[in-house]
Amino acid sequence: MGIRTKLILFILALLTAISAVMAFLFIHNEWASISANSQRKNLQILLAMSEVCKEQHASGGKSSAYRYFKTFLKTPEIIKVSCEVPGGRVFMQDRYYTPTPQPFSLSFKKFSPPSTGVWEPRSDNGVEILRASFKARSRGAEITARVDFSTQLISQEMDSSLRQSSAGFFIILSLSFAVGCIGTLIITRVIADPIQTMAEAARLIGSGRLDHRIPVKGKDEMGRLASELNEMAVRLQESDDIRRDFVSSITHDLRSPVTGIELCSDIILKLAEKREYDRIPEQVVSINEHSQRLNRFIDSMLEVSRIESGKMKLEIKSVNLEDLADRAVRAFKTYASQKGLKLELVVGEEIPDTRGDPDRLYQVLANIVGNAVKFTAAGSVEVFVETAPGGQRVRVCDTGPGIPPRELKNIFSKFYRISAGRREYPSARQGTGLGLFIAKFIIELHGGSIGAESAEGGSVFTVFLPGGI
Ligand SMILES: Nc1ncnc2c1ncn2[C@@H]1O[C@H](COP(=O)(O)OP(=O)(O)OP(=O)(O)O)[C@@H](O)[C@H]1O
Ligand SMILES: [Mg+2]
Structure with missing residues (x-):
């Protein structure tokens, strides 16, 4: 019924x-x-x-x-x-009187x-x-x-x-x-019709029609329910897109280094048969790079599973953010100069030691400096280390394509990469979309915060670490 x-x-x-x-x-x-x-x-x-x-x-x-x-x-x-x-x-x-049969009586008591x-x-x-x-x-x-x-x-x-x-x-x-009956028909129509529309919409969304939307009429409970359902459909669609993108990129990320390793080893075999040993080291370097990429991918996946199972622990020691930023800049120096980018560390004051897990903090800085170099086609990447009220701060500023405002909230989500198909993000294919998700988790585990601001023509990523942890 x-x-x-x-x-x-x-x-x-x-x-x-x-x-x-x-x-x-x-x-x-x-x-x-x-x-x-x-x-x-x-x-x-x-x-x-x-x-x-x-x-x-x-x-x-x-x-x-x-x-x-x-x-x-x-x-x-x-x-x-x-x-x-x-x-x-x-x-x-007296008078003549004969009783006649009584009609139906409304009275329920006698006189x-x-x-x-x-x-x-x-x-x-x-x-x-x-x-x-x-x-x-x-x-x-x-x-x-x-x-x-x-x-x-x-x-x-x-x-x-x-x-x-x-x-x-x-x-x-x-x-x-x-009047009550007519009112009932009207009221039930007003109440039941939107419920039926929503039930039908929920059925369609549940069956995979994630693009289905309910027309929102009014701001009452029904209107709010309709917008909530619509938002839910949007989120489902987003996560479905991310999942689809992830499956395709994971296939690509796994296949391309494995194929690279297979090709290089084939070449090595052929070179060995032809006794052209002098060309073999070049192929070994290539195999090494492919293996490193594969390892990085597997490491990221393991990192995510550690985060999700609550097993990621910090080893808190004395650290110096300037030293860590300097290491990250030096790590990407060659890559930046290959792309013709200026990559600089700017420190205007003395940065005192603070407390934190050096390996984890380096991992965060390496990711944001690496991202800046990776996504910037021309111009410069500057890394600022400075003291801030209540702690210390690292800012990485680039002259890259920038991040569209509506994507800013998503880039810290797991597997999120700004559409890999876009021309201004040619390097997106090289990542898994896990770096910022892991970075956010690590910084928040330190009690700090990480955020991004962006405008046309560049992005700024800021990491804040509180002092005295
Ligand atoms: N400096 C930047 N300029 C423009 N886009 C950026 C920048 N940093 C990050 N992004 C965008 O945010 C996405 C997520 O970055 P994240 O570091 O999580 O992943 P990734 O670099 O693609 O892969 P991974 O770091 O796991 O190798 C990137 O794919 C890119 O689209
Ligand atoms: Mg990255």
Whole structure:
């Protein structure tokens, strides 16, 4: 059963229950007031009859009591009236009455008689009657006035009063119920439609359609849910792109050195067969470079697995950042001059020793200096070492292609490389996209921070190490 059907059924059940309770309360209250009116009216009739009987007795039976009796008998519920005077004389009058079948009755209780007088239900020739008697004194004698009411007619009278007063109420109740039903259909549509759209979108995204987006309407909970789902799809797409890129680059990164090693060793074999031994060292150097690249790749992968399993530990010693930066600059000097780049270390003040893991910090500096040289086609790379409030800082500034602002937050993610297909990043193929991820982890393990700023025409990477660790 869909969510909309469930909502409709739930609200309809609620509306029905509320209507039933309201109808019950209304009929209950109306019945109480109709019942009280009927009691009052019938008691008044009995007391009036008692006055007639007194009059009858006072006039010694000569009064026009029968004329009054007829007037009483015009009241539909009264079928017999009588006066009993001392000496056993009874003056009475009745009218012909046969009960008719009762229509469906709304009233759920019978008439409850008043407490004045004696009201006794009885059956008179198969007719249900309620006999009301009232004793009064007239000229020292006791006289009894009696009125026989038809039980059925009293009920019918009360029932018709109840029907009249309920008609308006039930019309209003039915209209409200109809409006409630229409409102339910509209509300469930407003609520259920976006849920269905999102369920469908989640199904599509789950089945791999990561480019699917939900139209965001409004800023309410549904709107926010839609934007969250869209953002989730974007992130999934990004990580899917990274994974795809990673698989293709990992295949490339593994294959190209392995193929290089295979080719070089083939050449060596052929050179040996031809006894051209003087050309062999050149191939051995090449094999060595390919092996180093392979090793670097495997080392990075191992490093990531160490980070992820929480096994990376620091060996804290006294270190000098200037010395470490100098080593990193010297390591890339040859590479930079091959590319025609100026690579310089700039230190304007004395840098005191600090504490840290020298190997790990060198690894970080080597990566950011290496990146600067690798991605810069022309110009210079400058490495500044300086003291900063609360610690020391290394800044690596290059005149490379820069990093687009929306990519800045991603470059520290695992395997992230700015699209390897772009012309301005020709060297991207040479990396795994792990260097900055590892660097960030190492620096944060030292309690420091690493960040990048970039504009068209260059990037600046800053590593900050707090003093006194
Ligand atoms: N100085 C820079 N100028 C321009 N882009 C840069 C610079 N430094 C890093 N990047 C971008 O950030 C990406 C991530 O750098 P990172 O050091 O993590 O990986 P890598 O150098 O590609 O590979 P690895 O360091 O693992 O060998 C690079 O691929 C490059 O796209
Ligand atoms: Mg790198």
